[in-house]
Amino acid sequence: MRQFQQHHGIGGIGIIRMSGKECFDVLEKIFVPKNYKKIEEIPGYTMKYGHIIQNGEIVDEVLVSYFKAPKSYTAENMCEINSHGGMVILRKILELCLSNGAVLAEPGEFTKRAFLNGRIDLLQAESVIDIINSKSEKEAKASIKQLEGVLSKKIREIKQLIMDEMVNVEVSIDYPEYDVEEVTNNQLLEMLSKVYDLLKKLERSFDDGKLLREGIKTAIIGRPNAGKSSLLNAILKEDRAIVTEFEGTTRDTIEEFITISGIPLKLIDTAGIRKNAKDEVEKIGIAKSKEIANEADLVIAIFDASKDLTEEDIQILDIIKNKKSIIILNKIDLDVKLHENDERLTRVSSNIVKISALNSLGIEKIYGVIEKMFNFNDINLDNEVMITNVRQKNLITQAIDEVIKAKETIESGMPLDIVSIFIREILENLSKITGEVVTDDIIDEIFSKFCLGK
Ligand code: GDP
Numbered sequence: 001m002r003q004f005q006q007h008h009g010i011g012g013i014g015i016i017r018m019s020g021k022e023c024f025d026v027l028e029k030i031f032v033p034k035n036y037k038k039i040e041e042i043p044g045y046t047m048k049y050g051h052i053i054q055n056g057e058i059v060d061e062v063l064v065s066y067f068k069a070p071k072s073y074t075a076e077n078m079c080e081i082n083s084h085g086g087m088v089i090l091r092k093i094l095e096l097c098l099s100n101g102a103v104l105a106e107p108g109e110f111t112k113r114a115f116l117n118g119r120i121d122l123l124q125a126e127s128v129i130d131i132i133n134s135k136s137e138k139e140a141k142a143s144i145k146q147l148e149g150v151l152s153k154k155i156r157e158i159k160q161l162i163m164d165e166m167v168n169v170e171v172s173i174d175y176p177e178y179d180v181e182e183v184t185n186n187q188l189l190e191m192l193s194k195v196y197d198l199l200k201k202l203e204r205s206f207d208d209g210k211l212l213r214e215g216i217k218t219a220i221i222g223r224p225n226a227g228k229s230s231l232l233n234a235i236l237k238e239d240r241a242i243v244t245e246f247e248g249t250t251r252d253t254i255e256e257f258i259t260i261s262g263i264p265l266k267l268i269d270t271a272g273i274r275k276n277a278k279d280e281v282e283k284i285g286i287a288k289s290k291e292i293a294n295e296a297d298l299v300i301a302i303f304d305a306s307k308d309l310t311e312e313d314i315q316i317l318d319i320i321k322n323k324k325s326i327i328i329l330n331k332i333d334l335d336v337k338l339h340e341n342d343e344r345l346t347r348v349s350s351n352i353v354k355i356s357a358l359n360s361l362g363i364e365k366i367y368g369v370i371e372k373m374f375n376f377n378d379i380n381l382d383n384e385v386m387i388t389n390v391r392q393k394n395l396i397t398q399a400i401d402e403v404i405k406a407k408e409t410i411e412s413g414m415p416l417d418i419v420s421i422f423i424r425e426i427l428e429n430l431s432k433i434t435g436e437v438v439t440d441d442i443i444d445e446i447f448s449k450f451c452l453g454k
Contacts, residue, residue, distance in 0.1 A: 044068035075117035108450025122435025215266030222302035227330040230357035306334035
């Protein structure tokens with residue numbers, strides 16, 4: 001089957017991708033290269049200049065890239081028509097491809113074919129979508145590593161550990177007259193402990209990765225005029241801040257996802273803070289602050305250092321006392337009345353930062369503190385294998401449960417043939433992660449999350 005794909009949107013260049021054994025047949029009917037060569041004579045990884053033609057008329061001037069099976073993204077014959085980017089032209093070329101025998105691709109179809117043709121495993125396929133959806137540099141880096149197959153390799157290593165021991169189990173089952181059971185049990189328990197530790201480590205990496213993917217949910221609270229909106233503005237103004245706005249989970253709130261120096265923050269209820277700045281009547285009350293703080297992984301509480309603590313400030317301190325928090329002493333450009341060694345503050349948080357939001361002074365210190373608090377430097381992406389999606393995480397968690405069950409069956413003195421059933425379950429689960437054992441439904445579900453053209 002021939003596949004066809006269009007990248008939507010207007011740009012300088014539009015790309016139409018076709019994949020499949022007969023994609024060059026379709027191409028030959030609509031593309032007239034400047035220097036004609038038979039398809040067999042065109043090597044893969046080359047480009048040809050020419051025109052897309054319909055009824056003898058030029059539709060567009062294009063460049064076509066040729067990829068030949070198995071050396072292509074899908075491992076099939078592929079070509080990419082680089083045309084001018086306007087919607088009219090792209091649609092026209094699309095229609096020409098379709099009327100000459102191509103079929104429209106489903107979302108993720110190209111990557112699915114790469115998987116079905118054995119060029120990549122399921123983990124690598126999933127990493128493609130993770131790369132596309134990455135919200136921070138660190139997350140993209142983790143996904144790119146996965147595309148290289150590091151996680152697949154780790155899973156294979158774990159499976160190998162299990163299979164090496166299973167050989168002994170088979171021997172014991174097949175030759176019960178050799179009394180090797182005792183030894184095997186101990187070896188099995190040792191192997192299972194090792195496997196348990198490795199899987200746990202992978203499971204934990206998901207939580208670390210979660211911060212990278214979803215951002216540290218951060219609330220900025222403080223009494224009116226403490227400087228919340230000034231701080232927000234200073235943060236958003238920061239060099240290299242990448243800001244994405246989207247509607248929050250509760251109606252009427254806006255969440256902003258920002259990344260500075262690779263640290264992803266998801267700021268909660270920035271709309272409330274902005275509104276507050278514009279309209280003095282609508283202030284965020286203590287109750288609302290409490291609500292926002294409850295949702296947060298990190299609370300940034302801001303105080304006006306040019307004044308002593310007010311009653312409201314004391315209530316804010318009360319809100320953050322059991323949270324991961326940073327105390328900001330703002331307005332240090334003025335006469336300072338509130339100091340960082342104030343017992344009422346140090347009692348509540350060990351992270352106290354002095355700034356002047358108005359002058360964007362000290363903002364980078366806040367980032368330094370966050371980096372330390374969340375151990376971002378410890379998440380060493382260069383050495384660590386990371387789990388980056390929920391499907392993988394759930395299978396790892398199931399595998400861990402099965403390891404525990406297998407251990408229990410051994411410890412309760414079950415015969416080896418029963419134990420071996422449990423151990424096989426672990427192997428099966430791990431195979432699902434890489435896609436060696438996986439149902440069509442699951443494959444369809446995974447690839448349906450892709451965007452068109454990938
Ligand atoms: P919010 O009500 O907590 O959002 O506070 P705003 O950010 O609106 O700030 C209240 C007032 O304090 C405004 O007039 C700001 O210009 C002023 N302000 C904020 N930060 C500073 C600062 O660092 N130094 C000085 N001198 N004034 C500041």
